Amino acid sequence: MPRRVDREARREEILTAAVRVFAAKGFAATRVEDVARAAGIGKGAVYLYFDSRDALLEAAFEAFAADSARLLGQARDGEGRALDRLVGLLRSVLATLAERPELARVLLDLWAAGRDTARPAFDMAALYREYRALIADLLRQAQAQGDVGPNVGDGHAAVVVGAVEGCVLQWLVDPEVALEELVEPVIEVCLDGLRSQEGR
Amino acid sequence: MPRRVDREARREEILTAAVRVFAAKGFAATRVEDVARAAGIGKGAVYLYFDSRDALLEAAFEAFAADSARLLGQARDGEGRALDRLVGLLRSVLATLAERPELARVLLDLWAAGRDTARPAFDMAALYREYRALIADLLRQAQAQGDVGPNVGDGHAAVVVGAVEGCVLQWLVDPEVALEELVEPVIEVCLDGLRSQEGR
DNA sequence: CATTTATGACTGACTGGTCAGTCATAATAC
């Protein structure tokens, strides 16, 4: 053991281990000692890097929020038509989740924990609000560009977020569901719907 | 203490109380005694009607599954065009959830608990599989009737389920979201998409 | 280079509190 340790890196190691365990057993069933064992350290050491068991979950949320902020930023400031940027956002959100399935699984716990008003640390609601706001904005731009219909509004932005998150939910809940196979259908449904369209 | 008690009714009372508490604090933070107090009985009495704390959650799941079975049956055996029956299903699923918000909130715990393979009692995955299967079937019928495009398939059924559940998720996570206001947008997006359609 | 001293990193046994589930007892009805 080096006398000095890269605290940031070690913290990250522990968090990665924690996410792995959370994904496998769920937060509720995870003991701090499980996390320690998964990280190859003693239980006490966990507390040198995190204040509490809850803080581990909070850190996972933050990893999540950071990803989201990045993706939202890209879609907001990207080039091209608004509708294309929306499609890009959907693709990259789904790809990011599919790439880190363990982090994604923690969503199940974050959704459930977010409800607790005594735990304002996981503000999933705010996160989804941001997604809806950006998508609503992109839809308004797309409207100005004549790419989407005139009656499209905030409710539709929520449905787009819903379609993505609902697919993620099914994937998380059911190992049979393959998230990658839902990417194109999500985009097709959101853009063109199910109704037969003679014109195309 | 009456010697004879309607066991079924009393069980239902306790379950209702349990759901109320689960909705408010989450399953993880709910003590059996909380449920007992909410039901106006002693802790021991809970165990006269339920085997364990987990059994309460399982019973909530069953209430859920029963609702779902009813709605699925209606959509399967209903009258009218397949696409109309699909729209009816979406409306009634969302209406049923909006009508019993407390039961709906338990979904958050059921999603998280379902992951535990040691708890096959909550088979959310199977439930969503049923929804997807029925909707895929309705879409095939609608295709035969010329109501939906030729390339619509199983992935699109998953997206429809996703759109609904994703809206529910946002509603559960964020008190600001009004589920009723998302009903029409869900239907519009699923049927016609966002893209501007000159033809209509 | 060998020895001593200092210190940050880490450990795991321990504590205090919590809570699921049990059971001895009581109340009631017939």
Add this chain to the structure above:
DNA sequence: GTATTATGACTGACCAGTCAGTCATAAATG
């Protein structure tokens, strides 16, 4: 008096968080 329903005090398991102590390395000294 017996069967049924209910109670809540109690028990034992469990676990988050703590902390006294260990260890590995670094720095200082001669």
